[in-house]
Amino acid sequence: xxLDVKNLNAGYDFLQVLWDVSLNVDRGEYVCLVGPNGAGKxxxxxxxxxxxxxxxxxxxxxxxxxxxxxxxxxCQKGICYISExxxxxxxxxxxxxxxxxxxxxxxxxxxxxxxxxxxxxxxxLKERKNQLAGTMSGGEQKMLAIARGIMFSPSxxxxxxxxxxxxxxxTRDVFNALEVLRKDGMTILLVEQNVTKSLQVTNRxxxxxxxxxxxxxxxxxxxxxxxxxxxxxxx
Amino acid sequence: MGNILSEQSxxxxxxxxxxxxAGITIIFCIALAIFATIDKGFYILINTIVTGGMWAxxxxxxxxxxxxxxxxxxxxxxxxxxxxxxxxxxFTPINNYLLDHSKTMLVATAPLVAMLTAIISGILxxxxxxFMVFRPLRKRSREQWVMNSFVITLGMSVFAINTIQITFGAxxxxxxxxxxxxxxxxxxxxxxxxxxxxFIIALIVIVGLLLFIKFSKFGQAxxxxxxxxxxxxxxxxxxxxxxxxxxxLSCALAALAGACLLFMYPSYPTMGLGPLYNSWFIVIxxxxxxxxxxxxxxFIIALxxxxxxxxxxxxxxxTVPAAIIVIILVFRPSGIFGSEVRGILNQ
Numbered sequence: 001x002x003l004d005v006k007n008l009n010a011g012y013d014f015l016q017v018l019w020d021v022s023l024n025v026d027r028g029e030y031v032c033l034v035g036p037n038g039a040g041k042x043x044x045x046x047x048x049x050x051x052x053x054x055x056x057x058x059x060x061x062x063x064x065x066x067x068x069x070x071x072x073x074x075c076q077k078g079i080c081y082i083s084e085x086x087x088x089x090x091x092x093x094x095x096x097x098x099x100x101x102x103x104x105x106x107x108x109x110x111x112x113x114x115x116x117x118x119x120x121x122x123x124x125l126k127e128r129k130n131q132l133a134g135t136m137s138g139g140e141q142k143m144l145a146i147a148r149g150i151m152f153s154p155s156x157x158x159x160x161x162x163x164x165x166x167x168x169x170x171t172r173d174v175f176n177a178l179e180v181l182r183k184d185g186m187t188i189l190l191v192e193q194n195v196t197k198s199l200q201v202t203n204r205x206x207x208x209x210x211x212x213x214x215x216x217x218x219x220x221x222x223x224x225x226x227x228x229x230x231x232x233x234x235x
Numbered sequence: 236m237g238n239i240l241s242e243q244s245x246x247x248x249x250x251x252x253x254x255x256x257a258g259i260t261i262i263f264c265i266a267l268a269i270f271a272t273i274d275k276g277f278y279i280l281i282n283t284i285v286t287g288g289m290w291a292x293x294x295x296x297x298x299x300x301x302x303x304x305x306x307x308x309x310x311x312x313x314x315x316x317x318x319x320x321x322x323x324x325x326f327t328p329i330n331n332y333l334l335d336h337s338k339t340m341l342v343a344t345a346p347l348v349a350m351l352t353a354i355i356s357g358i359l360x361x362x363x364x365x366f367m368v369f370r371p372l373r374k375r376s377r378e379q380w381v382m383n384s385f386v387i388t389l390g391m392s393v394f395a396i397n398t399i400q401i402t403f404g405a406x407x408x409x410x411x412x413x414x415x416x417x418x419x420x421x422x423x424x425x426x427x428x429x430x431x432x433x434f435i436i437a438l439i440v441i442v443g444l445l446l447f448i449k450f451s452k453f454g455q456a457x458x459x460x461x462x463x464x465x466x467x468x469x470x471x472x473x474x475x476x477x478x479x480x481x482x483x484l485s486c487a488l489a490a491l492a493g494a495c496l497l498f499m500y501p502s503y504p505t506m507g508l509g510p511l512y513n514s515w516f517i518v519i520x521x522x523x524x525x526x527x528x529x530x531x532x533x534f535i536i537a538l539x540x541x542x543x544x545x546x547x548x549x550x551x552x553x554t555v556p557a558a559i560i561v562i563i564l565v566f567r568p569s570g571i572f573g574s575e576v577r578g579i580l581n582q
Contacts (some may be wrong), residue, residue, distance in 0.1 A: 051468060071468035087466030089459050100459050104471035148470070
C-alpha cells in the first residue's frame, strides 16, 4: 500500500471538515475521490500534502507516517500535490516555474532530463517557455501546474479538480496527460467534480459527502451503483 | 494562435518599455537632473546619487520584507540606526589609535571593518527579530496579519529606540570622515572620498542583490515565496528558512546604509525615523514588493528631495516629494513600477 489514510479528522480553525476519513491507494493505481462541493475533497488532499494539520488520524506513505511532516518536506518523500488554485509563480516564466518545481533536486542531469520529459509531454509549454505564467490561459496554467509538479519525479500525484473551469477539449488534454503519466508508472489520486469522466478513467473510487466516505469500490461498479447514478449522474 | 508576448523582437520590447509609465518617469527624471545640473551645478547630481544609493539599499530591504514576509515594517529605521551606531563604536577607537600611530593599511581598511561589523550586527538583529517576534506570531495566527505586523513593528521601534537611549544615551555620535584622503576632482567639482566610497558600495550592493535575487537558488526561492507561499511549500522550499534569510538580509542592508552615511548623518537614537519614511515613500511609489523598482525609485525620490531643497527650501524636503507621490498614486495606485495591486489581504 503506497498511501494509507486512516480515520483522518481535519478542519480549519474551529470548523471540522473531515470525520474519520479512510482511504488507500496502491502503487500504480488510479483512484478518484468524488463528491459534491464542500464535501471535504480538497481538505483530504491538503491534509495528505501537509498544508492542513489533521487533529486526529494517521497518514502512512510507504509504511511511514507523514502526519507530522510540514508541507515543504512532503515533496521530498515523493508526493506531489497539484492544487485547485494552481499556486503558480505568476511573475515567473514557464521555464522558471518548472525550474522551481525541481528545487529539491540537486542533480543537474536529473533536472534536465525531467525538463525534457515535461516539454515532450506538454509541447504547448515548450512553445511558451519564456512567457510569464500569470499571462497564460486557464488551460495552459493547469498544464504548467501539472508539469511543475512532476518536475521532481514524484511517485504519488494528488490532483485537485484538474478539469475545473476548462472547456471540453482542454479537459480531454489534461486527462490525456494524466493517462500518459499513469502508463509511465505514476500513482494518481484524483479529486474531481466531473464524476462521469473520473469513473471512466480510474480503477477505483471513493465517494465523500459532508466529510465522510459513504461509498467505495471499483470505478466500473460505482458507475452502475444506484446512489451514484441518482445523485451524481442524474439518472 | 502563436503568442505575441514571447515573440516580440528586442527592438519592439525596448520601445515598449521606454513608453511605459516606468520608462517615461525615468526619462523625465534623467532630463530633470540634467537640467538642474546645468542650472545649478554638479553637486545636485552628486548628492542625488550618493543619498539615492543609500536609500536604495534601505528601500530594497523594505520591499523584500513586505514582498516576502508580508510585514508592514515600521522598525526599518532602527536597523539603520543600529548600523550607524555599531559602525561608530567600531570605527572611533581604531580612528583614535590611528591618530597617534600612522598605519596606511589600517587607515584604508578601518572603515570597511566598521561597515562589515555593521552588516553583521544587522544580520544578528534580523535573526533575533525573526525568532523572537515574527515566527511565534506566524505560528499563532495569520489573521489580520497586515495590521498586526504594522502595530507590532511600531512597538518594536519604540522598544529599540528607548533601549538604545537608555544604554548609550541620547548624544549625537558622528565622525568627521571615514577616510582621511583629499577630495577627488571630477568634472570641475570636488567629491569627498567618503561620498565616492558610499556610492561605489551602494552600486556594488544594489547590482549584487538584484543578480542574487534573479539567479541564485536562494534568490529564486525568495521570489517564489513572495509570489505564492503555498506554491513555495508545494515545491519543497523551507518557508521559515527563507523568511529568516530575507529579514537578516534586509536588516543588513539597512545597517550598511546607516554605517556608510555616518559621515553625513551622525548617530542618535531617533535618527531612524527620517530614513524610515523615505523608504516607505520609495516602496509605495515604486510598487509594493518590487525590489528592482525600489532601487530606481530611491534615486527618483533622492532627486526630488535634492531639487526641493535647492529650488524651494530646506524645510520642504518631505512635503514636496510626498505631495508628488500622492498625485502619482491617484493616477497609478499600483505605483510606477507595479504591475498590479496585489491584494495582500487576500492571501
